[in-house]
Amino acid sequence: MNHLEIKDLMVFYENALAINNVSLSAAKGGITGVFGANSAGKSTLMYTASGIILDVQKKERMRGGQRLTIMGSILFEGREIRHLEASERARLGMVLCPERRRIFKESSVMENLRIGGVLATRAQVVRTLDYVFRIFPKLKLLRKREGGFLSGGEQQMLAIGRALMAQPKLLLLDEPLLGLSPLMETMLTGAVENINQETGISVVLAEQYARPVLPIIDYGYVMENGGVVVMGEARELMDNPDVKSAYFGM
DSSP, X not given: OEEEEEEEEXXXXXXXXXXXXXXXXXXXXXXXXXXXXXXXXXXXXXXXXXXXXXXXXXXXXXXXXXXXXXXXXXEETTEEOTTSOHHHHHHHTEEEEOTTOOOOXXXXXXXXXXXXXXXXXXXXXXXXXXXXXXXXXXXXXXXTSBGGGSOHHHHHHHHHHHHHHTOOXXXXXXXXXXXXXXXXXXXXXXXXXXXXXXXXXXXXXXXXXXXXXXXXXSEEEEEETTEEEEEEXXXXXXXXXXXXXXXXXX
């Protein structure tokens, strides 16, 4: 069963095509990778899947800015959700951890995590907080520190932890390894694998360079110029010389 299914998705900014007829699916309980260079359309895809693009669309309309058009179908657990607001999709269990973390820098680690769990029950907050501190023990030590005083890697841990507090069934991770050291990449990749295996949360992970996360994905898509150009299981992608050279650093 597919947790997320996107069919014939197209996103236009005025006359510029940002997403070009993309179809992809994310299996329930699996990890799906979306790879591509900057401006390939990865973040637009994640914003569209999560519903945040509808907020962008409204703001552009209100200020008389670029006209944003969205076409196609987005199914979550078999239900069409393309017209649902981001908050409604989050309530259903689709949660985005955005690019560049976007934590609340003037709030403490604990405050950030509690904000993430605002719609969760008390029991869920207690259970998830314990889990977050188990996979990211550094956050427990830093729980009173303001987000703005955390390192890039610590902020990314916090961003993922905050997303987990929202009780996702499907976690969308937009470039979680951006700007991090190889050691931190390895740690966070292991944490994502743990989240998937221990909690059963489905994951869609978008990254520019696939090599650090390739070992943990079940299936992957490569995007160029807003469209999917290659898809396949991890081994199939690795065996493609063009993909290996462009995206895997090999």
